[in-house]
Amino acid sequence: MRNFLITQLGKSICTISKLTNSGSGSTWPGHVALKLNKNYIKELLKDSSRQIVLIAGTNGKTTTGKILTTILKKNGKNVFQNSSGANLINGIASSLLLHTNFSGKLTTDFAIFEVDENNLPLVLQELTPQAIIVLDLFRDQLDRYGELDGIARNWQQAFEKLPSTTHLILNADDPLIAYLGTATKATVSYFGLDPTKTEGQSVQHAADSLYCPRCSNKLQFSKIVYSHLGLWKCPHCKLQRPIPNLADSFYPLEGTYNKYNTLAASLTAQTLGFSRENIDQALHAVTPAFGRQEKLVIQGKQIQLFLAKNPTSFNESLKTIVENNNKSFPRRVGNPSAKVVPLWREGQGEGSRLRSNNKLHVLFVLNDRIPDGRDVSWIWDIDMEQYIEKLQRITISGDRCWDMTLRINYSMQFPISNFQFSNSKIQTYKNLKLALKNAIKNIPVNETLYILPTYSAMLEVRRILTGRKIL
Amino acid sequence: MKYILTIGWLYPDLMSIYGDRGNIIALTKRCEWRGIHVEVKPITVDTTLSELRNADLLFMGGAQDRQQTIVAKDLLKKKTVLSTMIETGTPGLYICGGFQFLGHYYKEADGSIIEQLGVLDVYTENPGGKRLIGNIAIEVDGLWPMANSKTISNKLSAISQLVVGFENHGGRTRLGKEVKPLGKVIKGYGSNAEDHTEGAVYKNSIGTYLHGPILPKNPILADWLIAKALERKYKTAITLKTLDDSIELLAHDAILKKIR
Numbered sequence: 001m002r003n004f005l006i007t008q009l010g011k012s013i014c015t016i017s018k019l020t021n022s023g024s025g026s027t028w029p030g031h032v033a034l035k036l037n038k039n040y041i042k043e044l045l046k047d048s049s050r051q052i053v054l055i056a057g058t059n060g061k062t063t064t065g066k067i068l069t070t071i072l073k074k075n076g077k078n079v080f081q082n083s084s085g086a087n088l089i090n091g092i093a094s095s096l097l098l099h100t101n102f103s104g105k106l107t108t109d110f111a112i113f114e115v116d117e118n119n120l121p122l123v124l125q126e127l128t129p130q131a132i133i134v135l136d137l138f139r140d141q142l143d144r145y146g147e148l149d150g151i152a153r154n155w156q157q158a159f160e161k162l163p164s165t166t167h168l169i170l171n172a173d174d175p176l177i178a179y180l181g182t183a184t185k186a187t188v189s190y191f192g193l194d195p196t197k198t199e200g201q202s203v204q205h206a207a208d209s210l211y212c213p214r215c216s217n218k219l220q221f222s223k224i225v226y227s228h229l230g231l232w233k234c235p236h237c238k239l240q241r242p243i244p245n246l247a248d249s250f251y252p253l254e255g256t257y258n259k260y261n262t263l264a265a266s267l268t269a270q271t272l273g274f275s276r277e278n279i280d281q282a283l284h285a286v287t288p289a290f291g292r293q294e295k296l297v298i299q300g301k302q303i304q305l306f307l308a309k310n311p312t313s314f315n316e317s318l319k320t321i322v323e324n325n326n327k328s329f330p331r332r333v334g335n336p337s338a339k340v341v342p343l344w345r346e347g348q349g350e351g352s353r354l355r356s357n358n359k360l361h362v363l364f365v366l367n368d369r370i371p372d373g374r375d376v377s378w379i380w381d382i383d384m385e386q387y388i389e390k391l392q393r394i395t396i397s398g399d400r401c402w403d404m405t406l407r408i409n410y411s412m413q414f415p416i417s418n419f420q421f422s423n424s425k426i427q428t429y430k431n432l433k434l435a436l437k438n439a440i441k442n443i444p445v446n447e448t449l450y451i452l453p454t455y456s457a458m459l460e461v462r463r464i465l466t467g468r469k470i471l
Numbered sequence: 472m473k474y475i476l477t478i479g480w481l482y483p484d485l486m487s488i489y490g491d492r493g494n495i496i497a498l499t500k501r502c503e504w505r506g507i508h509v510e511v512k513p514i515t516v517d518t519t520l521s522e523l524r525n526a527d528l529l530f531m532g533g534a535q536d537r538q539q540t541i542v543a544k545d546l547l548k549k550k551t552v553l554s555t556m557i558e559t560g561t562p563g564l565y566i567c568g569g570f571q572f573l574g575h576y577y578k579e580a581d582g583s584i585i586e587q588l589g590v591l592d593v594y595t596e597n598p599g600g601k602r603l604i605g606n607i608a609i610e611v612d613g614l615w616p617m618a619n620s621k622t623i624s625n626k627l628s629a630i631s632q633l634v635v636g637f638e639n640h641g642g643r644t645r646l647g648k649e650v651k652p653l654g655k656v657i658k659g660y661g662s663n664a665e666d667h668t669e670g671a672v673y674k675n676s677i678g679t680y681l682h683g684p685i686l687p688k689n690p691i692l693a694d695w696l697i698a699k700a701l702e703r704k705y706k707t708a709i710t711l712k713t714l715d716d717s718i719e720l721l722a723h724d725a726i727l728k729k730i731r
Contacts, residue, residue: 142489142639147535210484216541218516374605375637377683380493402722406687409718410493410500416718
């Protein structure tokens with residue numbers, strides 16, 4: 001009875017919040033529910049036959065959730081997924097609350113929750129999922145999350161308590177993630193990219209986990225996919241990349257990072273009992289998630305959004321954009337023996353091997369709000385030097401537009417002289433509307449403007465573009 | 472005269488977490504744009520001592536705990552050479568974990584004490600609990616002998632007294648008598664959140680918690696390091712060619728506006 005009232009109250013809060021456009025509808029009801037009953041989530045799920053899947057990791061949570069949701073829906077299941085802005089414990093309580101019916105029962109077969117790195121152990125105290133997908137750990141918002149090893153340690157402790165009925169779906173190519181499978185009673189499955197079908201490259205500067213998670217000695221990589229993901233082994237303690245249970249699939253989305261997301265979602269569906277055939281068929285219906293390779297058309301001009309929130313997601317987005325732009329050009333095959341090159345240098349690595357037709361227009365939007373991380377020093381870990389020559393026009397905006405302009409300036413052979421922006425291929429506008437307006441105006445019809453925003457910037461860009469406020 | 476500088480980057484694969492590479496990029500570009508040839512040498516686990524000795528300028532960034540353990544072990548082998556270089560005036564910049572490594576010791580939250588190099592008269596204690604995180608501005612005027620250096624252009628000297636960055640550290644560092652602080656905290660926490668000092672200067676070495684990274688937005692500091700390194704190597708007074716630092720100043724001022 002108590003939870004019934006809480007649920008109704010929560011729904012009312014959500015309605016009011018939507019009506020008043022206060023924008024906190026996705027987290028407030030859960031916040032209030034947990035304040036009134038701290039066991040709200042536990043009690044709500046007690047008699048439920050709902051299957052719950054949690055998704056954790058630095059990059060790819062939302063897209064993996066979207067792919068899994070599509071697979072389940074195409075196979076006739078009712079599914080709901082929390083929004084990425086609601087990935088803390090109160091957001092999860094909110095999503096649950098909004099999907100219960102009048103008698104307090106959940107209305108769907110599956111619930112998919114992406115979970116914030118720091119909140120995963122807390123969430124596991126409240127519920128026991130059927131599956132947990134762990135994608136990767138990259139440096140991201142160190143001011144909020146702290147160090148990667150600390151996160152992995154907390155996860156390891158939480159995973160030790162899992163029952164064998166929970167499936168743990170881990171990325172074999174990420175050493176820190178794969179190692180999580182060694183001390184848990186949960187049923188572990190691994191996904192990883194088929195090395196014979198993947199181009200290798202040299203170590204990127206932003207690579208994090210290059211040392212053995214067990215004995216701290218330097219890992220050997222016989223192939224690097226990107227950052228610290230690849231074919232790894234420890235020459236000292238012999239820990240090595242586990243053999244994946246799934247290593248190839250039909251890939252509906254562009255970008256190497258989306259191959260991982262696809263494999264993770266596919267493998268999860270497989271462990272939940274769906275046939276390969278049904279999964280593969282459903283994959284053809286996958287479309288990009290909100291702000292992640294999402295396409296818009298404004299005044300006959302193509303716009304594509306690539307959420308770029310940390311060095312790895314920025315690098316991989318740039319790489320994908322350059323590859324898209326070069327599809328009709330022949331490419332040389334990469335160096336198969338990945339060599340550790342810790343310095344950045346022009347002319348090394350993946351990007352420089354791609355030919356350019358010199359028509360790339362990009363808009364970088366760098367914000368430093370709470371969802372973006374207050375610290376923007378990560379932009380210096382982007383391998384901008386590899387891509388700068390391929391970008392024809394760069395527009396820059398956001399709270400920290402001058403930091404980004406400085407980063408671009410220092411990636412060029414010669415500095416922007418005398419600050420003559422009017423002649424330069426680089427244009428900086430603090431005002432985002434102005435930046436969007438000019439960036440769109442400056443591209444020919446039928447060409448694409450690629451926008452790489454941080455998280456809060458992505459929401460802002462979408463709000464402006466879909467509201468057509470400037471145009 | 473064609474100048475050549477060798478920058479020794481200490482543990483780029485292990486000690487480089489908060490965009491520390493930006494400092495190397497700033498040093499390199501500011502040399503190259505002036506026609507100074509730069510070589511960046513990674514000095515890491517198993518790099519020979521002679522390669523370390525060849526560096527004209529040293530840089531070391533911060534890291535995660537596990538990486539710091541690996542570095543601490545390797546640094547023991549390089550301790551004598553590195554100490555001698557710092558004592559004899561090799562210019563260097565040591566950020567966060569790099570700064571802590573140069574001190575006497577690091578005391579962890581659980582009370583265990585890790586011996587450090589002891590080149591700098593500072594020590595660090597981590598009381599556990601709250602990390603010191605946020606944008607920071609420090610004033611270097613009066614505390615910082617380099618502010619009067621002739622190598623710094625007049626245009627910059629007015630605002631250069633304020634150095635800006637971002638700090639994120641659990642350790643609290645306190646200074647002994649042998650070192651001067653890098654600056655006085657205007658906004659932010661500084662070395663220990665108590666005595667309003669930030670960083671330390673000893674001979675030509677600078678230790679600081681400021682990342683962001685520190686050099687791109689504070690070009691005066693980058694140029695000071697470059698000039699010191701050239702003066703020491705070529706044994707002559709150096710006047711660096713002035714660069715257009717408009718973007719640097721806009722980025723610098725944006726931080727000041729933000730925290731005012």
